[in-house]
Amino acid sequence: MHSIKDVLQPIENAKGLPSHLYVDNSASEDERERVFFNSWSALSMGKDVPDAGSVMPVDFLGMPLLVVRNKAGAIKVFQNVCRHRGMRLINEPGKLKGPITCPYHAWAYDLDGALKATPHVGGANIHHHDNIDPAEMGLLEVRSHVWHDVVFINVNENAPPFEVEHRELLERWKEFEKPFFHGGADSGFTLTLNSNWKLAIDNYCESYHLPFVHPDLNSYSRLEDHYNIVGKSGFAGQGTLVYNPSLSDDGRAFPNFEGLDQKWDTAAEYVALFPNLLLGVHRDHVFNIIIEPQGHDTTVEHIELYYSSEDCLKDDYKDMRVKNAELWHTVFEEDIGVVEGMYEGRKAIGYDGGKFSPVMEEPTYKFHYWVAERMLSNEAAE
Ligand code: FES
Ligand SMILES: [Fe+2]
Numbered sequence: 020m021h022s023i024k025d026v027l028q029p030i031e032n033a034k035g036l037p038s039h040l041y042v043d044n045s046a047s048e049d050e051r052e053r054v055f056f057n058s059w060s061a062l063s064m065g066k067d068v069p070d071a072g073s074v075m076p077v078d079f080l081g082m083p084l085l086v087v088r089n090k091a092g093a094i095k096v097f098q099n100v101c102r103h104r105g106m107r108l109i110n111e112p113g114k115l116k117g118p119i120t121c122p123y124h125a126w127a128y129d130l131d132g133a134l135k136a137t138p139h140v141g142g143a144n145i146h147h148h149d150n151i152d153p154a155e156m157g158l159l160e161v162r163s164h165v166w167h168d169v170v171f172i173n174v175n176e177n178a179p180p181f182e183v184e185h186r187e188l189l190e191r192w193k194e195f196e197k198p199f200f201h202g203g204a205d206s207g208f209t210l211t212l213n214s215n216w217k218l219a220i221d222n223y224c225e226s227y228h229l230p231f232v233h234p235d236l237n238s239y240s241r242l243e244d245h246y247n248i249v250g251k252s253g254f255a256g257q258g259t260l261v262y263n264p265s266l267s268d269d270g271r272a273f274p275n276f277e278g279l280d281q282k283w284d285t286a287a288e289y290v291a292l293f294p295n296l297l298l299g300v301h302r303d304h305v306f307n308i309i310i311e312p313q314g315h316d317t318t319v320e321h322i323e324l325y326y327s328s329e330d331c332l333k334d335d336y337k338d339m340r341v342k343n344a345e346l347w348h349t350v351f352e353e354d355i356g357v358v359e360g361m362y363e364g365r366k367a368i369g370y371d372g373g374k375f376s377p378v379m380e381e382p383t384y385k386f387h388y389w390v391a392e393r394m395l396s397n398e399a400a401e
Contacts, residue, residue, distance in 0.1 A: 020037075021034050021037060021371050021372055022037060023036065023037060023040075023391045023394050023395055024391075024395065025037075025372065026372070026387045026388055026390075026391035027388060027392070027395075030375050030377045030380075030381060030384045031377055033384060033387070033388075034371055034372030034373065034374075035372035035373050035375070035387050036217070036372060036387050036390060037372060038365040038366070038367075038370055038372070040215075040217070040390075040394070041217065041218065041315065041362060041365045042215070042315065042316070042362070042365050042366050043315065044314060044315045044316075046315065047312070047314065047315040049394070050394070051080050051081075053393045053394055053396060053397075054294050054390060054393050054394065055080055055174070055294060055295070056173075056174035056175045057173075057175050057177055057178065057396070058173065058178055058253070058293070058393070059164065059171040059172070059173050059178055059181050059184060059185070060079075060171060060172055060173070060174075060294055060295055061169050061171055061292070061295050061296035061307075061309045061310075062077055062079055062084065062086065062096065062163075062169075062170045062171065062172050062309070063075060063077050063086050063169075063170045063309065064168050064169060064170065064201075064307060064309070064321075064323055065094060065165055065168040065169070065170060066168055066201040066323065067086065067112065068086050068087065068088040068094060069088070070088060070114055071088055071089065071090050071091075071092060071130070072088065072090075072114050072116065072130065073087070073112075073113070073114050073115075074086070074087050074088075074109050074112065074113060074114075074115055074119065075112045076099050076109045076110060076111070076112065079172075079311070082098070082174075083098065083099035083100060083107055084096055084097070084098060084099055084161060084172070085097045085098070085099035085108060085109055085119075085158075086170055087119070087130055087132075088130070089130040089131050090130055094163065094165050094170055095130075095131065095160060095163065096160065096161040096163040096170065096172055097132050097158040097160050097161065098158065098159040098161065100159070101121040101123065101126055102156040102157070102158065102159070103121065103123070103124060103126050103137075103156075104123060104124070106121050106122065106123040108121055108122075108128075118130075118135055118136070119158070124138070124139075124140075125138050126138075126140075128157065128158050132157045132158035132159075132160055133153070133157045134153040134154075134156045134157050134158075135153070137151060137153065161174060162174070162176045164180075164181035166181060166185075166189070167195075167298065167305070167307060168201070168307060168323075168325065169296060169307055169309070171296075184252065184253070185252060185253070185254070185292065186252070187250050187251055187252045187254070188250060188252070188254050188290065188292060191250075192288075192300060194276070194278060194280060194283070195276065195300050195305060197276060197277070197278075199276070199305055199325040199326060199327060200325055200326050200327075200328065200329050200331060200332055201323060201324070201325050202324050202325065202326055202331065202332060202340045202343075202344070203332055203340075205337065205340050205341050205344055206323065206324040206325075206340055206343075206344050207321075207322060207323040207324065207344075208322050208344065208348055209319055209320060209321050209322065210319070210320045210322070210351055210352065210355065211317065211318070211319050211320075212317070212318045212319075212320065212355055212358055212359055213316060213317060213359050213362065214316070214317075214318055214358045214359045214361070214362035215312075215315055215318065215362050216295060216310050216311075216312035217386075217390065218318075218358045218361045218362055219297075219310050219318055219320065219354075219358050220291050220293070220294070220295070220297070220310065220386050221358075221383050221386060221387075222354055222357060222358050222361075223256065223289065223297045223308075223354075224255050224256055224291050224380075224382035224383040224385070224386055225257060225379060225380050225382055225383050226242060226245040226257045226259075226379075227242070227376065227380060228357060229241075229242050229245070230242055232353050232354060232356075232357055233350055233353050233354075235349070236350055239261065239263070240259045240261050240262070241261075244259050244260045244261045245258065245259050245260070246258050246260070247379075247381050247382050248288060248290055248382060249381050249382055249385050250290075253292065253294075253389050254290050254291060254292045254293060255290065255291060255293075255381075255382035255383070255385040255386055256288065256291050256382055257288075257289055257382060258286055258288040258289065259286065259287050259288075259289075260285055260286055261285055262285055262286060262287035262301055262302070263285065264301070264303065264343070266339040266342045266343055266346075267338065267339050267342075271336075271339065272303065273303040273304060273326055273327065273331055273336065273339065274303065274326075274327050274328050274330065274331065275303050276302060276327040277327075279302055283302040284302065287299065287300065287301040287302075288300050291382075291386060293386060293389050293390075294389075294390070295309065295310040295311070295312070296308070296310065297310065297320075303326070303327060304324055304326050304327070305324075305325050306322060306323060306324045306325065306347065307322075307323050307325070308320050308321065308323075308351075309321040316362070318358075320351065322347065322348075322351065324340070324343060324344055324347070326340075375387075
């Protein structure tokens with residue numbers, strides 16, 4: 020039996036993560052703590068809480084969470100639980116007109132989580148009690164950070180600040196550090212996979228499968244047009260040198276982001292930000308994919324597309340937005356078979372984690388290495 024330590028070898032000798040980390044539900048409990056709670060995990064998108072007072076309940080890895088946009092326009096994340104008797108607070112996304120009010124005994128919290136009202140808590144029409152100090156009973160906040168319209172959380176509050184942890188990727192893509200605009204209802208979709216979440220990341224990291232899994236894509240963006248991206252910190256992926264969209268028959272195109280280097284005239288990059296975010300940047304649009312593990316054997320991909328200006332949200336561009344979303348839908352759907360197939364294969368007795376191509380799969384190896392380091396982190400400290 021090989022072990023997690025066999026991942027931490029030079030790529031030529033390394034094995035992939037052991038199969039029990041994919042197919043064994045009890046392993047995912049440990050993973051939740053070590054991989055997700057100790058890092059900056061992707062939770063939801065800023066566009067889901069567009070206005071002050073917008074709330075979005077998200078259940079993440081078994082935790083009920085609440086994403087809120089406060090009066091100042093900042094996004095905060097709280098445990099979606101009332102501090103009184105532990106009632107789940109909000110069940111539906113929406114825009115609150117007043118405070119966050121518990122449906123059980125109507126304790127009310129403002130958008131920054133402060134407890135503001137405890138009706139009748141001291142008896143009929145007596146709305147306070149000496150034993151209950153509102154200052155100590157605010158909502159439980161989760162450490163969060165917003166970048167690229169993604170809301171990240173670090174549940175254990177032990178990761179370096181986001182900008183420090185991900186300085187390298189922020190620097191690499193600093194030209195895209197500008198407002199972008201979600202395409203609306205036609206520019207988002209979800210896919211559900213019967214597979215472990217890590218295999219969706221594996222597959223996204225490499226372009227090796229392109230000729231076999233994406234024959235249409237490969238006809239204009241060939242294997243040899245791609246390059247590997249391997250970050251020193253927690254990201255890896257691949258890029259293409261021949262991005263050349265054709266989304267309309269009459270020569271219309273989306274406006275490009277302003278101020279981009281010439282490189283982006285033809286380049287596009289696809290990066291997995293570990294643990295669970297997939298990103299794509301192009302001169303005319305970007306996309307975010309949050310990989311949501313639902314247990315060890317089900318994975319939901321939340322795919323959202325964004326454009327360079329508000330003009331792109333108009334009806335003039337609707338056909339192109341729809342076509343672009345369809346194009347990506349086709350590509351990501353084509354991947355489902357292999358991501359699910361790798362999961363099934365990991366139930367085989369004796370499979371030993373396989374081999375990585377030192378040329379084609381350094382980004383995937385990087386992801387395994389990153390996970391392995393975290394899974395072993397306590398042991399390493401001993
Ligand atoms: S549980 Fe929320 S007010 Fe009682
Ligand atoms: Fe693919």
